[in-house]
Amino acid sequence: MKMNQRWLGSWAFMMIVLLAQCDKAKEVEPNDENELITTVRLNFSEIGTSTATTFAFRDVDGEGGSPPSAFEKITLKPNTSYKVTVEFLDESKSPAQDITKEVKEEADEHLLVFTPAPASLLTYTYDDKDSRNFPIGLTGTAKAGTAGTGKLKVQLRHQSPVGGNPVKNGMPGPGSDDVNLDFDVEVR
Template identity: 35%
Template sequence: MRKVNHLKKYSIYAVMLGGLIFTGCSDDDTPEVENEEEVITDVTLVFTNDDDPSDVVTARAEDPDGAGLQELTILDEINLGLNKSYTLTLQIENNLNSPGEDITEEVEEESDEHQFFFSFTDGAFANPTGDGNIDNAADPLNYNDEDANGNPVGLSTAWTTAANALSAGSFSLKLQHLPDIKSSTSEATDGDTDIALTFVLNIN
């Protein structure tokens, strides 16, 4: 039985090699690449105080060469007030060309294939409690948005800071691309990672 399996394997390899040679000679029939990854050069976190919309805290990450050797680099720390409620929205852009491209809109349009996960210093927030849902998707997280199937997205989330000051804590987010596999139990390790960032978090 093993010999048969090996023969099948070698036959498959031969067919694959033949297919590669054939397609190499026919440029006109080359299929288009589907689900091509988007280039992301700028990510901005915007925390807006629910009780005072003029109180806005932003934190940015930038990758000036897009798909080049550099990665997204953190530019700012997150500085929030004690015992305040914020709505966090995310802005994702590709600014390699002018005008830039709004990747946020694409994530919204493909919300059934994307989900943000978050982690943070344990106890930094009164709501959600704990340390986020990157390590365990079932842990508390306040999503304000969902896809057509009722599953969370994470372009908008709700946060209430704790009453105790925090210095040099951490706040992380991950955007997972989950084509054809996103569900109510999707984890931060499923699919492919489009964005992974960790900011310094201060609350005072």
């Protein structure tokens, strides 16, 4: 009988320890719910003129399924500066949901990253900041380089707090992608 009581006591102790460990693991996991984004619009307005052009990616059924219905090449003038605004939509719903508003509301958890390849293709300067003075990227200035072709990687990084502590530090490293697109770019 004592053997059964010891075994039962040991089993109960192990279950308490195991449950306590599970609770601790849940506490440090980030709340990283990525948004469904089916449409990305990059709005380029040439500084000093009224010329504005929108370049879009659109895949209404999301990842998988049908191919994107739009993935437009970005065409810019050499050595020209542009005011850039970015819009995100979820068009899988009717009416479409404007995810840009959510990104603004959760600015402390989002960072847009613009990576041109080659690097000389264009430069991007952030115009907007979150409450901790880190860049967001929904508005900025792009300056096209000399004539050439390449890619512009556009990433919307979701950088949710971990264990109640912010992880966004102005760098792309922490978090996961809500959007990761490679636009073709031609500067001519």
